[in-house]
Amino acid sequence: MTKPFEASSIPFNYPMCLNESCSQSSTCLHQLAMQNSSDSLETCVILNPKLLAKTKESCTFYRSNKKSEYAKGMTEMLNELPHRITKTFRNALINHFSSRTFYRIRSGERLISPKEQQEIATLLNNCGINKTPSYDSYVMEYDW
Numbered sequence: 001m002t003k004p005f006e007a008s009s010i011p012f013n014y015p016m017c018l019n020e021s022c023s024q025s026s027t028c029l030h031q032l033a034m035q036n037s038s039d040s041l042e043t044c045v046i047l048n049p050k051l052l053a054k055t056k057e058s059c060t061f062y063r064s065n066k067k068s069e070y071a072k073g074m075t076e077m078l079n080e081l082p083h084r085i086t087k088t089f090r091n092a093l094i095n096h097f098s099s100r101t102f103y104r105i106r107s108g109e110r111l112i113s114p115k116e117q118q119e120i121a122t123l124l125n126n127c128g129i130n131k132t133p134s135y136d137s138y139v140m141e142y143d144w
Helices: 029-035 049-054 074-078 082-099 099-109 114-128
Strands: 068-072 137-141
Touching: 068 074, 068 114, 074 082, 082 099, 082 114
Parallel strands: none
Antiparallel strands: 068 137
16 A cells, blocks of 8 residues: 555644544545554554444544645745735734744745635735735645
8 A cells, every 4th residue: 555645744643543444534634644653653642433433424523635735935925015014914914823823924934724825815805905815835735
């Protein structure tokens, strides 16, 4: 079997699923994390098997193994905005994400999920800029 990702890429304490009979197990990150976990892993977090046994059709914990487009960095976007808008937009981002998270997002230290990209677009629109946000770069990642 080809591993879809390395065990080292699984986030720390990511919940793993033991339900191999699930109809979605072949594409679920929780199940694939279990299958690809390291043999040296002494302890792990698992989803409650009793709760999963009650799940008949679609699992509420399901996470697709399809990668999503994450944005990385937003320094260029901030530099392109007029100064009076930049200050308002920056404050809106800090209020929405927190100061620490804003600076990590701006520098590209923390990736911006597709959902957060939509939230940023809404904040930009609320500041009077009716254009699609542009980010420094994009990467394809799993939506853990």
